[in-house]
Amino acid sequence: MNWTGSGDFDTYPVDHEITGATVDERTVRVNWDDGHVSRFHFVWLRDNCPDCIHPETREPMFDITLLQEDLSPRSVDVTPEGGLQVVWSDNEHCSHYHPGWLRHHCYTNSANGQNSEPVLWDSTASIELHRFSWTDIVVDKAVETSWLQSIATNGYALAYDVPVTPDSVAEVAERIGVIRDTNFGRFWDVTTRPDPNSAAYTGIKLPPHTDLPTREYQPGLQVLHCLTNTVDGGAPVLVDGFRVADEIRERHPNIFQLLTTVPWDFGNRSRTSDYRWRAPMIGLNADGSFEEIRAGRFLRVPLRAQFDLVEPLYDAYRLFESLSCDPRFQITFRLEPGECLIFDNRRVLHGREAFSSETGERHLRGCYVDRDELHSAIRILERSRRIQRVRQPDSKQG
């Protein structure tokens, strides 16, 4: 079968054949060779008609406001190529659905999965298990996929053998997606500097925090490339904020309730900007799963809260801070020149040990990339695997 069917840019291997199609009162029933039965509502099928996709942009064009009342199929057939053909009551419009596309999008008794589930960790985690050679990443899609999946599920990964040049951080970041610019610049050099506008630019110990909780859109991924490191101390510390949140949910449900619902005030001010955001420290998705953590004692402005909540909120905050500073949740390691650490800034809190610039030099270069750039990059790698399967149809049962 040499038509892509959906008209979109993706590829849908045909793992199952359509054995028959019938119509009931509200849906088209599609029978498959593995016994599965899909039911597609008329409106869903009409809306997703591949013949109504713009031939160049490949974007859907169907106008729902023109949907015929009581739309129904005049006929449904399995075509000689194995697709589904529906002729509709509105002007005999004819739609052709590719079987791979149709099975992929079946919503009858199937899970509607989102992105990868996070795997939580504590101090027993090891950075050694999440180290990848940059040389391999750029030539081997399987290694690249593992590296990206590690960031998606684990919340961090480390690439080594990255060339020790100022441009490398861009090369690593752009392999994932578009770089996120902020008031700190597209790239920032973490060194000690005079007149610092952030604690990052001093040698002081940084408690575990997320970057820019002060922004409505906290940056998704932080990319940190080590160019020089000869100082004593300064080791990065990582904490799985979702693991800490999970501990609080299990053991302190009342505090969990406060931390997930009552906003704190975050802020970052300079002479020319004044960013502030109010949000709970633990953000949940609609289904109750963890969406993001916001934390950083040096990135807060005075709490504005209902009078009677002030003391309970501080108790909750103190617990959160104590746990994220507890070694049983932390991993730490020395970052060497040529190593590039990437972590999910909305999940993994990062800190660093204090260091003195008198003992040597320390220079990290960093940037941000948003979280859905990672999901896009993973999908494109998955697409290329599917294209390979379609080109080698014998492996389709494998």
Add this chain to the structure above:
Amino acid sequence: MNWTGSGDFDTYPVDHEITGATVDERTVRVNWDDGHVSRFHFVWLRDNCPDCIHPETREPMFDITLLQEDLSPRSVDVTPEGGLQVVWSDNEHCSHYHPGWLRHHCYTNSANGQNSEPVLWDSTASIELHRFSWTDIVVDKAVETSWLQSIATNGYALAYDVPVTPDSVAEVAERIGVIRDTNFGRFWDVTTRPDPNSAAYTGIKLPPHTDLPTREYQPGLQVLHCLTNTVDGGAPVLVDGFRVADEIRERHPNIFQLLTTVPWDFGNRSRTSDYRWRAPMIGLNADGSFEEIRAGRFLRVPLRAQFDLVEPLYDAYRLFESLSCDPRFQITFRLEPGECLIFDNRRVLHGREAFSSETGERHLRGCYVDRDELHSAIRILERSRRIQRVRQPDSKQG
């Protein structure tokens, strides 16, 4: 009084004097010359101690995990300068609070306002009321403030007299804040082009939509600068999505419930990227106010939903689309060279009439800026007004 007190970068005029301070079981009570009484919890005051702010970064340093159990003041006093001094039970640590700062941050019986409230509009709105001269904006802070407030409350504003050069859009956008890069580039030229990867780059009619509902982080503001426009048609159409949502809330509460809670599938695919996001079409804040709208029939991928919800969801979507295409919610106007339209992309749906490139040339140049950049810019203008008041203390009662 010549100390800024809080240690942060802001300025707090002293509109009220402290007349006395006492301690009760849990709070420090501060009496003001206008009769107001503030109560500050010990932990709040200790956490916000201005003497624990880093002298350079001006970020707070206090470590909540080291908070003394049963912390309380040894003494509270009004200083000769009019500030509040607290000596604490933990090592006689001494904190000095500036009266302007303290009153500004009082959380006793005071509203905890966020950003400007939106003012909703329909087809009776007029772009004429929201036009500002760029020449004035750049020299007059009052005009600049009105322009930005118009975007914040109204959701759009138009600047005219903007130089007709390709760089102008950056100049306008950067007056507000950092430009948001995407896979479409930091800047994009809206013209008809061969092999378009978006409906924007064709001459077809665009129904009202938001840009990039396909992204977890929808861009906040869209900046569109007109460089050339000699075609027939192609006029922009704006719709206040919050107004449409409000109509649905009032008249179709069941549909409102569906549109605010059940996610739709948005997607934008190309040969090298695959962005998708699942979210309700109407996003609400925790307090039930409108956060954002996601809409765009050509930016959807097949809906994945619970089987029994598919038809009700399509009914809801059809209503939303019909209302946003209804002229009673739309304004339209011709965009002339030198005009720069800015609108809140997460609130104001935009579309355009069809045009044919055979009738002339049409060239808009655009970019995105996130919504909290606007809030920061407004705060900096407010700060500069406060600085002026402190420099001219006679006007403080004005």
